Amino acid sequence: MAGNDRSPVTVIGLGLMGQALAAAFLRAGHPTTVWNRTPEKAADLVREGAVLAPTAAEAVTAGELVVVCLTTYDAMHEVLDPLDGALSGRVLANLTSGSSEQARETETWASERGAAYLDGAIMAVPAMIGGDEAVLFYSGSASAFEKHEATLRLLGGRTTYVGEDPGLAVLYDVALLGVMWGTLNSFVHGAALLKSAGIDATAFLPWATSWLDAVKLFATDYAGQIDAGDAEYPANDAKLSTHFASIEHLLHESETQGVSTELPAFVHALVKRALDKGHGDNSYAAMIELFQDPKAS
Structure with a gap:
């Protein structure tokens, strides 16, 4: 330098x-x-x-x-x-x-x-x-x-x-902004769910932020799988089909509690397309196959 x-x-x-x-x-x-x-x-x-x-x-x-x-x-x-x-x-x-x-x-x-x-x-x-x-x-x-x-x-x-x-600086910028908005949307949706039961967002906050530490571990594993490029995507934490079942629970609870289902319904539709492409036994990293193929949307 x-x-x-x-x-x-x-x-x-x-x-x-x-x-x-x-x-x-x-x-x-x-x-x-x-x-x-x-x-x-x-x-x-x-x-x-x-x-x-x-x-x-x-x-x-x-x-x-x-x-x-x-x-x-x-x-x-x-x-x-x-x-x-x-x-x-x-x-x-x-x-x-x-x-x-x-x-x-x-x-x-x-x-x-x-x-x-x-x-x-x-x-x-x-x-x-x-x-x-x-x-x-x-x-x-x-x-x-x-x-x-x-x-x-x-x-x-x-x-x-x-x-x-x-062009790489811009791509890093928008990719990180996407992570930010995805995280913030999910946090606010979760806060809305708990508000429906009288729980304040400030009570939810420490659990949400500590859960991000676990998400970082998942992302670390997925990054390696994506870079390997072999499309095997081993489910070291949970299969995509298991994630899908949990997303259905989130979708159901949102509807039952009178909270907008738009966000979980969107994620539900994305994961369903990955299942339809045969990725049910793979990890969540297999979702990269959808995002890299705009024709699949």
């Missing part, structure tokens, strides 16, 4: 997240140039020592590492497309939310302008930036990440480079 030499950094885009990014660089002693369409948003950063560039072109040329955090990729292109050769020889670290397809297209676009490209995903709120628990994924140019790793790590202690395919 390259040493933190406090080299100049540029931040383009000063929404709440962009301001947090720039502030983290300033706290670490990096000369930081900022630019935003609405320059008033830079006021606090300027008081902390940032330099407000009058134009995007001047901001880009102020530092070798150019961090962009705008609302969309289209907004990024509106700002950077007119800059001609300003990006040449620089590293563009794009922390704008978008798709893996956009990330790959933007790497080509950046390369045509002589810039090395990193696409990033931030799994944190602005207040977490610079802290040990902030998660940021980067993908794209390995040499660019290695050169600026120490600087990029200032934004979050759990900064991780995931590969040269620039």
